[in-house]
Amino acid sequence: MSEQSLPALAAPATWRAPTAEGRPVRLLLIGVAVAFIVLFLGFPLLVVFIEAFRNGAGAYFGAFADPDTQHAILLTLLVAAIAVPANLVFGVCAAWAIAKYQFRGKAFLITLIDLPFSVSPVIAGLIYVIMFGSHGYFGPWLNDRDIQIIFAVPGIVLATIFVTFPFVARELIPLMDEQGTQDEEAAISLGASGWQTFRRVTLPNVKWGLMYGVLLCNARAMGEFGAVAVVSGHIRGLTNTMPLHIEILYNDYQWVAAFTVASLLALLALVTLVVKSVLEWRFSHELANGPR
Amino acid sequence: MTLAATSATFRSWRQPSIIPGFGLTFGVAMVYLSLIVLIPIALLILRTTQLSWAEYWEIATSERVVAALRLSFGAALIAAAINAVFGVIVAWVLVRYEFPGKRLIDAIVDLPFALPTAVAGIALTAIFAGNGWVGQFIEPLGIKVAYTSIGVVIALTFIGLPFVVRTLQPVIMEIERETEEAAATLGANRRQAILRVILPTLVPALLTGFVLALARGIGEYGSVVFIAGNLPYRTEIAPLLIVIRLTEFDYNGATAIATIMLAIAFVMFLTINLIQVWARRRFGYV
Numbered sequence: 001m002s003e004q005s006l007p008a009l010a011a012p013a014t015w016r017a018p019t020a021e022g023r024p025v026r027l028l029l030i031g032v033a034v035a036f037i038v039l040f041l042g043f044p045l046l047v048v049f050i051e052a053f054r055n056g057a058g059a060y061f062g063a064f065a066d067p068d069t070q071h072a073i074l075l076t077l078l079v080a081a082i083a084v085p086a087n088l089v090f091g092v093c094a095a096w097a098i099a100k101y102q103f104r105g106k107a108f109l110i111t112l113i114d115l116p117f118s119v120s121p122v123i124a125g126l127i128y129v130i131m132f133g134s135h136g137y138f139g140p141w142l143n144d145r146d147i148q149i150i151f152a153v154p155g156i157v158l159a160t161i162f163v164t165f166p167f168v169a170r171e172l173i174p175l176m177d178e179q180g181t182q183d184e185e186a187a188i189s190l191g192a193s194g195w196q197t198f199r200r201v202t203l204p205n206v207k208w209g210l211m212y213g214v215l216l217c218n219a220r221a222m223g224e225f226g227a228v229a230v231v232s233g234h235i236r237g238l239t240n241t242m243p244l245h246i247e248i249l250y251n252d253y254q255w256v257a258a259f260t261v262a263s264l265l266a267l268l269a270l271v272t273l274v275v276k277s278v279l280e281w282r283f284s285h286e287l288a289n290g291p292r
Numbered sequence: 293m294t295l296a297a298t299s300a301t302f303r304s305w306r307q308p309s310i311i312p313g314f315g316l317t318f319g320v321a322m323v324y325l326s327l328i329v330l331i332p333i334a335l336l337i338l339r340t341t342q343l344s345w346a347e348y349w350e351i352a353t354s355e356r357v358v359a360a361l362r363l364s365f366g367a368a369l370i371a372a373a374i375n376a377v378f379g380v381i382v383a384w385v386l387v388r389y390e391f392p393g394k395r396l397i398d399a400i401v402d403l404p405f406a407l408p409t410a411v412a413g414i415a416l417t418a419i420f421a422g423n424g425w426v427g428q429f430i431e432p433l434g435i436k437v438a439y440t441s442i443g444v445v446i447a448l449t450f451i452g453l454p455f456v457v458r459t460l461q462p463v464i465m466e467i468e469r470e471t472e473e474a475a476a477t478l479g480a481n482r483r484q485a486i487l488r489v490i491l492p493t494l495v496p497a498l499l500t501g502f503v504l505a506l507a508r509g510i511g512e513y514g515s516v517v518f519i520a521g522n523l524p525y526r527t528e529i530a531p532l533l534i535v536i537r538l539t540e541f542d543y544n545g546a547t548a549i550a551t552i553m554l555a556i557a558f559v560m561f562l563t564i565n566l567i568q569v570w571a572r573r574r575f576g577y578v
Contacts, residue, residue: 018473018476018481018482019469019472019473019476019482019485020482021482021486022482026389029381029384029385029389030385030389030391032378032381033378033381033382033384033385033386033397034385034391034393034397036378036381036382037382037397037400037401038397038400040449040450040453041400041401041403041404041450041453042400042403043419043425044412044415044416044419044450045403045407045415047415047418047419047425048411048414048415051415051418086324089320090320090321090324090325092317093316093317093318093320093321093324094317094321094325096313096317097314097317097318097321098321100309100311100314101306101307101309101311101314101318102306102307102309103305103306103307104305104306112325112329112330113325115329115333116329118507118511118557118560118561119333119511119554119557120510120511120512120513120531120534120550120553120557121511121512121513121514121531122511122513122531122532122534122535122550123336123511123531123534123550123553123554126336126534126538126546126547126550127332127333127335127336128332129538129543129546130332130335130336130339130543130547131332131335133543134541135541135543136543137335158328161328162328162329162332165328165329181309181311184311185310185311188310188311188312189310193312194311194312194313197311198313216405216406219405219406222408223406223407223408223409223410223411224408225408225409225410225413225513225514226409226512226513226514226531229513229514229535230534230535230538242408243408243409243410243411243514244410246410246411246414247410247518250414250518258414259414259418262408262410262411262414262415265407265408265410265411266407266411268406269403269406269407269408269411270406272406273399273400273402273403273406274399276399276402276406277395277398277399281395
């Protein structure tokens with residue numbers, strides 16, 4: 001960059017700015033970086049689609065005729081439809097309480113909210129098995145009342161909520177903190193109620209950040225494997241989400257069908273990345289941590 | 293306690309504000325946090341009290357558990373080291389250079405965050421299995437990747453890259469060009485300036501990214517189980533051993549391994565915080 005801004009006359013062909021790398025070094029580094037990303041990240045993504053279409057489009061779309069596959073897709077949508085709004089409400093509440101007020105122990109509270117990110121997904125499933133499983137704390141009590149949480153949909157929802165817990169909150173807290181409290185204080189002084197202030201003043205300020213958090217939360221909710229695998233029991237047509245169904249198909253040597261379901265989730269990942277990138281380019285000033 | 297006393301302690305704990313809704317939002321957040329995260333984790337830790345110390349110690353030091361923890365930790369360590377090297381290059385290239393397709397590459401870096409781990413797992417297996425895309429060429433050379441510990445390292449490298457790149461990028465962006473110019477003015481060549489002026493300022497961010505990738509790698513499950521082969525003592529990772537104990541309804545065994553992993557995660561977390569405290573003192577930024 002600084003190379004180009006210098007007057008061309010003063011620069012002989014071999015000259016370079018002392019604060020820039022030479023052309024060979026630059027090309028080498030770009031080559032290494034691009035090759036690493038393309039081979040390590042891009043290639044596996046491509047393989048998913050190639051393997052899914054290995055036996056042609058007929059086999060690809062035929063795989064969706066399997067009722068178990070259809071059920072897995074519906075269950076994944078259902079779980080995300082519960083887990084994401086639940087974490088959205090929590091994220092907004094937590095961000096409001098933490099960013100708009102000053103109180104002691106704030107940093108510790110934020111640490112606790114981030115806790116699920118540092119816990120292995122398998123442990124995320126395990127904690128609910130310990131609570132609600134047949135040998136768990138509340139297992140016998142639930143058993144007597146014929147309520148099933150583990151190896152049933154409620155357990156899957158709980159485990160998904162746990163692993164996607166921090167996404168919305170950790171996006172909103174720094175963003176609302178940056179924006180301060182003047183806007184809200186002005187609105188309240190002018191007679192707006194708390195709810196009006198939130199809806200008319202705060203929400204428009206944070207809407208892109210909110211969307212960003214929801215986007216990442218949803219991607220993880222639909223794709224979670226480890227935590228859900230522990231609590232699901234892998235009952236086909238009942239407690240199989242898409243990632244779990246991929247595992248079952250794969251272990252059944254239904255190669256194309258496994259990659260077909262995988263391609264749907266890969267597509268979801270691609271859409272997530274595109275929307276995320278668009279949000280980052282267009283609204284970087286309205287996301288936490290400013291321009292990226 | 294009287295109402296007046298309650299509100300007095302409340303006030304000293306929180307600064308007064310005219311914005312309404314603290315009680316409601318704080319209450320909802322705390323109840324939800326407690327129910328979903330804090331109570332279940334506390335009950336998990338409490339569950340270990342059903343084991344005596346001797347029993348706990350026996351599980352923790354049993355050959356199979358030690359082998360699994362060693363594999364999880366060792367593979368995550370190697371993967372994080374690979375990511376540290378390539379992460380610096382990728383982050384540097386993405387911040388400092390212009391080239392066609394840069395935005396695309398920048399977006400793909402986040403793929404491991406967005407791609408479900410099970411999808412990554414079967415894709416990597418399809419690539420590295422003996423009859424796979426790459427496997428069919430390297431296996432005749434005697435390099436077996438799938439169903440060995442190398443496969444575990446590959447999967448964890450895939451998972452960990454964005455942690456290093458995304459921690460480094462903002463820090464590289466913040467480097468003041470003046471320091472590089474000063475180095476050049478004082479006679480340093482570019483290599484000296486990079487090695488002795490730029491890289492040292494990146495160390496804290498690099499370490500943070502390294503530990504983040506390491507922590508994620510130790511707990512990772514989905515992308516690993518497909519490519520690892522899951523042989524006890526050889527290619528069985530610690531999270532898988534928890535799952536196996538659970539399918540045997542050995543809740544105590546699962547809990548014991550889980551608490552060891554929680555302790556490791558806690559140490560990682562402390563390490564990151566110490567790095568940041570140190571970086572703030574040494575370099576004046578987080």
